[in-house]
Amino acid sequence: MDKKNVSMNDVAVAAGVSLKTVSRVINEPDSVRESTRDKVHSAMEALGFRANFAARSLKLGRYGCIGVVLFHLSGGNVDMIDGIADAAEERGFALTMIKKRAGEKMTLAEAARRMSQLPVDGMIFNLRQMVDDFDTFEAPKDLKTVIITPMEHPTCSTVSDDQEDGARMACEYFLNHGHKNVYFVSGKKESLSSQCRMKGWRAALEARGIEPPEPLQGDWNADSGYAAGLVLADKPDCTAVLAANDCMANGVMMALRDKGLSVPDDVSVIGFDDELYKTIPNSILTSVKFRHRELGIRALNEVVAGLEAPSSRSRTLVSGVLVERSSVKDLRA
Structure with missing residues (x-):
């Protein structure tokens, strides 16, 4: 039999069921007993039958x-x-x-x-x-x-x-633990996630009457976080850093370490996405998880x-x- 010309009627004959039952298996499978569905599916497979999606759409009003x-x-x-x-x-x-x-x-x-x-x-x-x-x-x-x-x-x-709220939550956590300001390491400029996280960071600081410091530009990768960390290590007022993802947060921490500073004793760090623990054992990084x-x-x-x-x-x-x-x-x- 030419598989291109296999019809629902051929399937019904091969499975020993009615044409209506084959239609129900295709369009409303939950309404058919499992043993009957199995017989129909076996016949479809043996004959090389594939349901006509266009016909199904006309019958049910949708493709599924x-x-x-x-x-x-x-x-x-x-x-x-x-x-x-x-x-x-x-x-x-x-x-x-x-x-x-x-x-x-x-x-x-x-x-x-x-x-x-x-x-x-x-x-x-x-x-x-x-x-x-x-x-x-x-x-x-x-x-x-x-x-x-x-x-x-x-x-x-x-x-x-809720990217903005996640950044506000992280920033407020720093402030509620006695930090006077929070530096921010952003992701790529065109990223909507980075833009929203930066917006939430700004809003949290401004709500406390704190002027947000100039954010440092990153690109989501650990190397850009490392570069930002080298800059932040030379800022005496930097006690808290919010990085727009965990990779950059890890880069920041590595740079601080290489500059002789300790996390969290000298500088505290929070990241986003809670991904670091999957690749680095005993991760200490606090992170916003979505x-x-x-x-x-x-x-x-x-x-x-x-x-x-x-x-x-x-x-x-x-x-x-x-x-x-x-x-x-x-x-x-």
Whole structure:
């Protein structure tokens, strides 16, 4: 038999079930007994049958698939994708992914065009930096779009870690432990995460009537943190450093050590993302940890909610937690 011409009726005959049962296995699998599903799936595999997504869409009004656009699969993105995948499985959806190269530009409109050509019901766009059409983009009416970004969008639902609040929390921790000011080592200038973390740091200091010192520019890598640490080691008033991620925080600590200073006795340090303990044993670094898996779950559920209520729009912020270790000294008398 030509596998290209295998029909649902052929599957029904091979499995010894009705055509309606085959349709239910494809479109409503939970309504069919497991033993019957297994027979139908075995027949499909033996015959080389693949469901017609277009026909399925006409029957159910959806494809049962969500598109995901992202730029890299490392760090917190791995946990985020894990959350998206688990939530999709629980809600009965599959995933289609488009991965762009780091530094490669893509507008929201372009992502929507790409996804509109695929059998997907909605799209999750993991936005790492600002795109040219962020404020003007309007998602196609038949493609529910959720953007993972700390920025609020005028028409699309957004989900994000609460980056600003995480920075405020870390900064206030320093101040509540007797530190008079906090220096900041930023990530790349174009990074939305770095911008929001810097904004939270400034807000926390200004709320206490403290003039924020000039931030030091980093690039997320440990070497840039090391370079910043060498500068900070020569500042007599520097007792506290907030680095925009753990890699740079570790670089800062290594530079301070090489300059003969101790963490936390001479300078206290806090990082972001709580990643250092995975590669460095007995890490002392206090860090702001974000719940990336929860972020992925929220994003997927928001897409599905939008399929059921297309006009809905929301902004969801997932709070972080401060993981306390021993890199901050209490200066209170």
